[in-house]
Amino acid sequence: MSAQWIKLRYLADFNPGPPNAVRNSSESFPLYPMEAINNFKAPNTAISHEPVSKLLSGYSYLEPRDVAYAKVTPCFENGKGIIGTDLQDPSFATTELTVLRPKPGISQRYLAYLLQSPLFKNQAQSSMTGAGGLKRVSEQFVKDIKLPVPSFREQEKIADQLDHELAEIEASIADQNQLLNLLHEHLKASISHHVQPAELAEQAGVSEITIDGISWRRTTVGRVTTINGGQVDPRVEPYASMILIAPNHIETGTGRILSSETAKEQGADSGKYVARRGQLLFSKIRPTLLKSTIAPENCLCSADMYAISADENWLTNKFLMYYFLSKNFQDTADINSERVAMPKLNKETLASTTLWIPNFTKQNSVEEILKKEISNTLESVSLLKKSIHLNKEKYNIIIKENLKQGGSR
Known part of the structure; x- marks a missing residue:
């Protein structure tokens, strides 16, 4: 298996706009905020639907054939993105996404894995600019990132292999994230119980x-x-x-x-x-x-x-x-x-x-109880996050190795 290393600008069109059929539509379309977007998995369903007149400026446009990655920190580092096949219809989303439409001969699933891989992310992260906690990946820079591209048949084969190998890790990470949410909800409920x-x-x-x-x-x-x-x-x-x-x-x-x-x-x-x-x-x-x-x-x-x-x-x-x-x-x-x-x-x-x-005696007692409870929760959260991090490292290694098999230069 061999692959050519090709610049991303030749693999996909960047941020394609909505066609006239959408622009002139009288229908409402789904709008996905960043909070609804997951790590290249189906987005959350708790979204709004807005008339297209409100969406044509200030939002990104996606179709089921597209792939998109979050370009703003910390969402980029956290791996947020969308595979269009998880969308039922043409949709709109936050402008903090960069939308890619695969060119002929490029597998949508393979492109999604490329965008999740260290081969892409490490270079893209080096291009981030901005002040304080708000930095963005340079789209102009990433267009020139070279990535391994075998034949379309091999792309699909690699995507199938990755789907299979990563399923168990994804299930484990999902369980761990659910436990994280439970820890936070328990802490929130405990705080409420003590203060009100x-x-x-x-x-x-x-x-x-x-x-x-x-x-x-x-x-x-x-x-x-x-x-x-x-x-x-x-x-x-x-x-x-x-x-x-x-x-x-x-x-x-x-x-x-x-x-x-x-x-x-x-x-x-x-x-x-x-x-x-x-x-x-x-x-x-x-x-x-x-x-x-x-x-x-x-x-x-x-x-x-x-x-x-x-x-x-x-x-x-x-x-x-x-x-x-x-x-x-x-x-x-x-x-x-x-x-x-x-x-x-x-x-x-x-x-x-x-x-x-x-009274102040009760307030001081509540403060001591919650200080200890938050400390214990943070300790549990830290251990759980370390385990999630190890799973994600394993996830990235598997993607990188599968993509590089045919991409040696």
Whole structure:
């Protein structure tokens, strides 16, 4: 078996537009956001359908004969992509996809495996540009990446072999991801149980209630907090050298800060808020992602976040953070932000959110319990992710070896 090494631009057409039949259609078409896209497997079915007039600008177009890969970090590194055969009809998706339509003589399944292989990904990743946590693969660069291409018959044979060899690994990864989701859901439920017990949901119109000997008082977030105002220029000192925390630096549902970079290192050039050490940082963009944390030092926070101080006569910042990580708050945020194009909670809506507060002894007890529970969950998640990583490495090795068998130069 032999193969030629051919530039990707000669294997597929990049980002083909919709034909006139679609442009002039009166029908609605599926729209896949990035959240619905999986790793070259069938996308999630929880999608919207929109009239084509709303989709012709600002979205990628796909047909069942296409293949697409996510070009933005971290989705590219995580291997997100679509094989068109998983789509029932012509569809639209986020513009953060690069869509490829195989040319004659190129197998759709083989091309999909090429895009998942280290042969493509390692080179493509080296072309990523952008500031901070948002970088994109250069389409111009990847067009000139050379990849092994045997005969069409051999392409199909290799794809069949990979389908067979990878099925067991894919099943194992799916089981592990399901367990990961269960761990996160259990933690979210536990946080909710401790910061807003179920009995409180039944107390409409009541201002105070006693549960297991503990008094809980009803209030709203706005009555017991203050939010920092006044933005600063992150390009000038001392702000340029301060840590800048944005939603992408915070782990969903745990309050853990994943990475730290200064405003200068992130190339920040628009207004940011100053936060004091110990203040609560809350992401107002897509609040259902549950991204809140405690400022580890005097720092800056993104304009997409609020820097909040709890009234020390009522509650602690940490207890409030755990409330913002709870399922109770997630449900409230979902109701109050779902009608906004880019889901977010404005100050007025956040201020009106109901909050039940126990005494400080109970708050401190809850903080210690949840600190330990989050630590234990993160330890379990870490071990599970290591196992998933090993499976993915094995997956990539199998793809690479099968593709290279006929591609030696």
